[in-house]
Amino acid sequence: MSKVSIILKRIMIRLRSLLYLFLISIFSLSTNVRSAEVIPLTVIDAYAPTALWVRVFMNYYLPEVDRRLAETGNYEIDWNRAFGRTVAKTGGVLEALQYGLADIGIITSPYHPDKIPFFNISYVTPLVTKDIGLAARTVDLLIEKYPEISDQTVEDYNQVFLTTAGVIDSYQVFMNQSIDSLDQFRGTKICGVGLNLRYVQGLGAAGVPAGLGDYYNNISTGLTEGTLAWAESAVAYKLYEVAPYMIDIGLGAVTSKIISMNKRSFDRVPEEVRLVLQEVATDYRDELAKETDRRAERSRHEFEEFGGTIVSLTDDQRIEWANSLPNMAKEWATDLEERGLPGNQILRDYMDIMRAEGQPIVRNWDQEL
Incomplete structure (x- = not known):
């Protein structure tokens, strides 16, 4: 066998090895993609993305949930963004979630003093604080201390509370x-x-x-x-x-916003997804408070x-x-x-x-x- 033939043979062996490794990696990637379960979720608010809390929800909450789920690759959310009265009119998010017209929504609590009165605690205590982050964290702490508050929300309105939030630094x-x-x-x-x-x-x-x-x-x-x-x-x-x-x-x-999820939707998603949705909701609360403070003086x-x-x-x-x-x-x-x-x-x-x-x-x- 000539020297040239030997060199060509070695090149062919190496190319076959590289091709084999390439095909294995492609197969591995495609397997990972196929293994991610796609979960469709509809998110709503009657307000359009012009509103600060909706904008932060779109720009922070949704992509942050995606990012954290991508770390394991087990699940992927197919978001249906239905803002600006697409599903619910002003003051109608609570009922839309209650009757399963959407999965996750941003409820404006002062529209419902008769249905979910607890969440208006900052509304009935004016001239107390201008720290929206403190107000939101305190409401969440009270819900943690008195779980019967969220229990009533589930029982009466078929929803799971995720967090309280606010964009009003001061009326x-x-x-x-x-x-x-x-x-x-x-x-x-x-x-x-x-x-x-x-x-x-x-x-x-x-x-x-x-x-x-x-x-x-x-x-x-x-x-x-x-x-x-x-x-x-x-x-x-x-x-x-x-x-x-x-x-x-x-x-x-005042903490005028509640991130809430339809109970049936919450129960049907896997535990990993539930935890991410809840954890990111709390982070959204804090991110929104920071953005509110940044914009207030400006x-x-x-x-x-x-x-x-x-x-x-x-x-x-x-x-x-x-x-x-x-x-x-x-x-x-x-x-x-x-x-x-x-x-x-x-x-x-x-x-x-x-x-x-x-x-x-x-x-x-x-x-x-």
Whole structure:
């Protein structure tokens, strides 16, 4: 055999070996791909991705779930993103999840004070904290301490609670005219959602129920003179065009969002997927709080840059406003007690945590039980 033939033979043997290794790797990859079970899940909110919490949900929660599941390669989620009233209208996410029209949803809790009252604890304790991260973590801690809260959610509405979240660093009042005295609120009409309308009724203003997407038109058409909102939403929805005066009362942070999952959907997904969905929900809560804080101060500057004016209230005016509020916290605690939940103690626990964290509390709601 010639030297050239020997060299060619060696080359052919090497090529066959490389081809064999290549085919083995391709087969291995295809086997791994085929082994991942695809699980379809529909996620919903009545609000469009314009809303900060939906945007963070899309940009953080969904890809983070995908990333963690990809670490094992056992499961893959086929997400059906149904935001912006595709499945549920404003205030309809709770019922859509209850009846299995979707798998996971972002519920806006103030639309349902009669159905899931616990989740509005920060709404009934205004002028307590502006730390949205602390408020959200505290609500989750209370649910962990009192599991009967989530048990009722499962039993009554066929859902599994994943986490509480919020995007409202502090409610303010946005008006189409400047306010120098609290007496100027008397006789005005102010729109808001659910429980927050009570913030202005003690001042003699009339509350007009509306969704965030309707605030602009309500004010521009003269239906209302103002609205309850927060700085980031005022910029996102261009409220500075129709309500250029931000009355800086600092009513406080509220946890207005609940990430919830249909019970049947939760039960049918494998344990590994359940754990990831729950763990990432908690991380979403914290990520959303960070993003809220990042945008809050910037939004105040942007509000002024777009022609808005921030009207600061004095400490005496804030105290006067606080004292004008009905005792919503006591009503809330009594309602929970009647439902078999320890409402009074839950309220005390919440306020104890806020005091321990050194929050700027104007009214100690638990001391009025």
